[in-house]
Amino acid sequence: MQAVYKLPKAMLFDLDGTLLDSLPGIAYSTRAAFTACGLAMGEVELRTLIGPPIRTILAKIALADVAGGLSEEQLDRLVQAFRLSYDNEGWKMTPHYVGAAELLRELRAKGKRLFVVSNKPRPISLKILEAEGTLELFEEIVTRDSRRPAYSGKWEMMSSLMERHGLEPQDCLMVGDTMEDAEAASATGMKFCLMTHGYGDVPEVSAVPVALRFDRFSELMPKLAQEQCID
Numbered sequence: 399m400q401a402v403y404k405l406p407k408a409m410l411f412d413l414d415g416t417l418l419d420s421l422p423g424i425a426y427s428t429r430a431a432f433t434a435c436g437l438a439m440g441e442v443e444l445r446t447l448i449g450p451p452i453r454t455i456l457a458k459i460a461l462a463d464v465a466g467g468l469s470e471e472q473l474d475r476l477v478q479a480f481r482l483s484y485d486n487e488g489w490k491m492t493p494h495y496v497g498a499a500e501l502l503r504e505l506r507a508k509g510k511r512l513f514v515v516s517n518k519p520r521p522i523s524l525k526i527l528e529a530e531g532t533l534e535l536f537e538e539i540v541t542r543d544s545r546r547p548a549y550s551g552k553w554e555m556m557s558s559l560m561e562r563h564g565l566e567p568q569d570c571l572m573v574g575d576t577m578e579d580a581e582a583a584s585a586t587g588m589k590f591c592l593m594t595h596g597y598g599d600v601p602e603v604s605a606v607p608v609a610l611r612f613d614r615f616s617e618l619m620p621k622l623a624q625e626q627c628i629d
Contacts, residue, residue, distance in 0.1 A: 406589075408565050409505060410556060412574035413516040413523060414448055415596030417498045417532075420518075421445055424452075427488035428459065431479035435472070448597040449576040451517050451542065452484075453477050489522050494530050495595060497615030502535045504619060511563070514539040515555050515572070515582075537563070552582035560586065571609075574598070580606040591618075 414420040425444055432439035439459065447455045456476050461467040468476065505512060512535055516523055520541040527533035540555045542548045549555045560570065567587030572579060575596025583590035589609035592600050600608060612618050 406571045407569040408511040410513045410515050410572045412579050413518050415575040416593050418492050419495050420492050423488035423491035427480050427483035430483035431476050434479040435476050445597050452480055489526055492526050499532050501615045502532055506535050512536045515552055516541050520544055552578055553585045556582055556586050
């Protein structure tokens with residue numbers, strides 16, 4: 399039997415590539431970091447690398463552009479240079495995707511509980527959302543560095559969030575753009591909504607369940623109410 403897909407009580411959102419178009423700011427500060435460290439940055443498809451923590455991204459770029467990659471000490475300096483640039487200038491080049499803020503406000507107006515689950519550092523996440531005027535819409539912002547020791551990944555962040563807020567998997571929907579988001583949602587038992595405007599590589603036919611798939615936020619609200627799923 400088929401039934402209309404209902405909006406869940408709680409919606410968890412990734413930031414980079416989902417709510418935020420992070421590529422311009424990350425690209426700017428990545429170039430600044432390589433320059434500051436006296437390293438040549440070759441041609442690299444940065445879009446395909448966004449999602450994991452910045453240290454992982456920079457290590458992959460360095461491995462592609464520096465013979466043998468970098469030592470841990472060199473990578474430490476590169477990350478520090480990136481942070482200096484991003485924390486001062488790069489974050490300002492990180493707007494919401496078109497329609498994201500409007501969607502969030504409409505969801506809150508409908509009484510939905512909204513959360514962020516992101517690999518982005520907490521101080522910058524809060525700063526960007528505040529500048530974009532959407533910070534107050536979220537019940538909690540969960541990032542890897544929201545606690546000490548840091549969370550190991552999104553599955554742990556999401557599991558902790560659900561426990562603290564008394565949420566059941568069937569009452570949640572994770573909205574993201576990467577395989578990490580999809581796998582974390584699957585591991586916690588909640589459904590996953592893929593935003594294809596992001597930087598991930600979740601294939602059309604995936605071993606990880608994808609309940610919903612949208613190209614832009616303007617498609618999400620009207621289609622969620624109409625989405626057919628197996629009861």
